[in-house]
Amino acid sequence: MTAPVRTRIAPSPTGAPHLGTAYMALFNLAYARKHGGQFILRIEDTDQQRSSTESEQAIFDALKWAGIQWDEGPDCGGDHGPYRQSERLDIYEKEINRLLEQGDAYRCFCSTERLNELRAQQMADKQTPRYDGHCLSLSAEESVKRAQSEPHVVRMKIPDSGTCQFHDELRGEVSIEWSQIDHQVIRKSDGFPTYHLANVVDDHYMGITHVIRGEEWISSGPKHILLYQQLGWDAPVFTHLPLLRNPDKSKLSKRKNPTGIFYFRDAGFLPEALLNYLGMMGYTLPDQREIFSLDELVDTFDLKRISLGGPIFDLAKLKWLNGRYLREKLEPAQVVDRLLQWKANPDVLGKIMPLALQRLETFSDFFPLAQFIFNEQPDYAIEELTGKFEPEQPARLLKIAEWELEKLSKWDRDAISSLFQKIADIEEMKLKQLLPLFFVAISGSTVSLPLFDGISILGPDITRMRFRHALEKLTDHGQGLSKKGVKKLEKEYASSYGNRID
Numbered sequence: 001m002t003a004p005v006r007t008r009i010a011p012s013p014t015g016a017p018h019l020g021t022a023y024m025a026l027f028n029l030a031y032a033r034k035h036g037g038q039f040i041l042r043i044e045d046t047d048q049q050r051s052s053t054e055s056e057q058a059i060f061d062a063l064k065w066a067g068i069q070w071d072e073g074p075d076c077g078g079d080h081g082p083y084r085q086s087e088r089l090d091i092y093e094k095e096i097n098r099l100l101e102q103g104d105a106y107r108c109f110c111s112t113e114r115l116n117e118l119r120a121q122q123m124a125d126k127q128t129p130r131y132d133g134h135c136l137s138l139s140a141e142e143s144v145k146r147a148q149s150e151p152h153v154v155r156m157k158i159p160d161s162g163t164c165q166f167h168d169e170l171r172g173e174v175s176i177e178w179s180q181i182d183h184q185v186i187r188k189s190d191g192f193p194t195y196h197l198a199n200v201v202d203d204h205y206m207g208i209t210h211v212i213r214g215e216e217w218i219s220s221g222p223k224h225i226l227l228y229q230q231l232g233w234d235a236p237v238f239t240h241l242p243l244l245r246n247p248d249k250s251k252l253s254k255r256k257n258p259t260g261i262f263y264f265r266d267a268g269f270l271p272e273a274l275l276n277y278l279g280m281m282g283y284t285l286p287d288q289r290e291i292f293s294l295d296e297l298v299d300t301f302d303l304k305r306i307s308l309g310g311p312i313f314d315l316a317k318l319k320w321l322n323g324r325y326l327r328e329k330l331e332p333a334q335v336v337d338r339l340l341q342w343k344a345n346p347d348v349l350g351k352i353m354p355l356a357l358q359r360l361e362t363f364s365d366f367f368p369l370a371q372f373i374f375n376e377q378p379d380y381a382i383e384e385l386t387g388k389f390e391p392e393q394p395a396r397l398l399k400i401a402e403w404e405l406e407k408l409s410k411w412d413r414d415a416i417s418s419l420f421q422k423i424a425d426i427e428e429m430k431l432k433q434l435l436p437l438f439f440v441a442i443s444g445s446t447v448s449l450p451l452f453d454g455i456s457i458l459g460p461d462i463t464r465m466r467f468r469h470a471l472e473k474l475t476d477h478g479q480g481l482s483k484k485g486v487k488k489l490e491k492e493y494a495s496s497y498g499n500r501i502d
C-alpha cells in the first residue's frame with residue numbers, strides 16, 4: 001500500500017506574509033486534495049532573532065483570508081506535532097547526535113575570523129566559497145573534549161568530488177557537483193538546528209510524501225538528499241515550482257510589486273480572484289479556462305502541467321480578473337456585502353471617525369476627507385511632493401522612511417510617530433518641515449486627516465506602495481535616486497541611523 005499523500009508549506013515567521021507563501025500553499029493544497037491526502041502548515045522558526053509570534057499569527061490570518069485551509073498545523077493541532085520547529089529541538093538533537101556518532105557530521109571550532117579569511121581567499125582565487133574541512137582532522141576524543149568548553153557548530157561531511165543526482169518531478173534528473181556544495185552547518189552555536197537539518201527531520205517525521213516548494217531551494221537538494229541517506233530514510237518526491245516574476249521578468253520583489261498578501265486584502269481585491277490568479281502562475285487547466293474556483297482547480301490538478309518559464313505576476317491582469325469576478329461571480333447584493341466587510345465596516349469607520357470629526361459639518365464631508373483610506377493610490381502633481389524641499393531631499397527622505405518602517409515590529413500610531421520624530425532629529429529638521437512630503441505621498445494632499453493615524457490605519461503594505469509610488473514619480477521627473485545614489489544613501493544611513501539594512 002502506498003502512503004497517503006501529505007504535502008506541506010513551511011514558512012518562516014519573519015516579516016509580512018508573502019504572496020509566494022500563498023502561491024506555494026495553493027499548489028500544495030491542490031495536490032493533497034486531488035489525491036485525497038493532507039496538507040500541513042509548519043512554522044519554521046529556528047531563526048529565533050528574526051521570528052515573531054505576530055508574524056506567525058499574520059501568516060495564519062493571511063492564508064485564511066486568501067481561502068487556504070490546512071489540515072494540521074500549530075493552531076489546529078494534528079497527529080504529527082508539534083508543528084513549530086522551536087518546540088521540536090529534542091527531536092533534532094537526537095538526529096544530530098546520530099549523525100555525529102556515525103561520522104557523517106563533525107564539530108567545527110573555527111573562529112569567524114578564520115572563516116572570513118578563508119572565504120575572502122577563495123573569492124580572490126575565483127573558487128566557490130566552501131568550508132575547507134579544517135576541523136575534520138580533529139580526533140573524536142579531542143572534538144568531544146573541546147566541545148565542553150568551546151563554542152562550536154556542527155557541520156555536514158560533504159563528499160569532495162563526484163556528482164549528486166536527484167529527481168525533480170518537473171525537471172527530471174538534476175545533477176549538481178559535490179564540489180559546489182558547502183559543508184553545511186546543521187547545528188548553530190546557539191544549539192538551534194539550521195533550516196536544512198530541521199526541514200529534513202520534520203518532513204520525515206511528519207510523513208511528508210511530496211515536497212513542493214520554490215525553485216530557490218533546488219541548490220539545497222544535494223544536502224537534503226544526503227541527509228535522508230545518512231539518516232536511513234526515504235526521501236520525498238521533490239517538485240520545485242518556478243519563482244514568480246515582476247512584469248520586467250526580474251524575481252518578484254517588493255521593490256517593484258506588492259508582495260504582501262495583506263496588500264491585496266487592503267487594496268480591495270477579492271481573495272477568490274487572487275487565488276484564481278495564483279493558480280494561473282505557470283499553470284493552465286486542461287480546458288484552458290481562465291476563471292476557476294479552488295475546487296475546479298483541485299478536480300483536474302496535475303503537477304506535470306506546470307510550466308517552468310517564470311510566471312509573471314501582473315497587477316493589471318489581476319485587476320482585470322478581479323473585475324470579472326465582481327461582475328460575473330457575485331450578485332450586486334453580494335458585492336455590497338463584500339464592500340461593507342472590506343473597509344465600510346464599523347471597525348474601520350470607527351477608527352476614521354474620531355479623526356474626521358473635527359472637520360465635519362455634514363456627512364457629505366466624510367468621504368472626501370477619508371478617501372485616501374479607500375483609494376488604492378491617491379493622485380497628485382509632482383510639485384506637491386517636492387514642495388519646498390531641496391532637489392534630492394524628497395527621494396532621500398522617502399527611502400529612509402521606507403527602511404525605517406520596515407523595521408517596525410509594532411504598527412501603531414505611537415511607534416509611527418516616534419519613527420518620524422527620529423528621522424526629523426537625525427536629519428536635523430523640524431517635524432513640521434518633514435511631514436508635508438509624507439502627507440502628500442500618503443494622502444495625496446497636504447491637508448488631510450492626521451498623518452500617523454492615517455498610516456496606522458492603512459497598514460504596512462499599502463504604506464510601502466505609496467512611498468514606492470512617490471519614489472517612482474520622482475524618478476520619472478528626474479528627481480529620484482540612481483542605483484549609485486541608493487548605495488551611497490545606504491552607507492550614510494547605516495552610519496547615521498546606526499542600523500544595517502537587510
Ligand code: GLU
Pocket residue numbers: 009010011012044195199212213214217
Ligand atoms: N522555511 C522555508 C521557507 O521559508 C521552507 C522551504 C521549504 O519549503 O523547504 O521558504
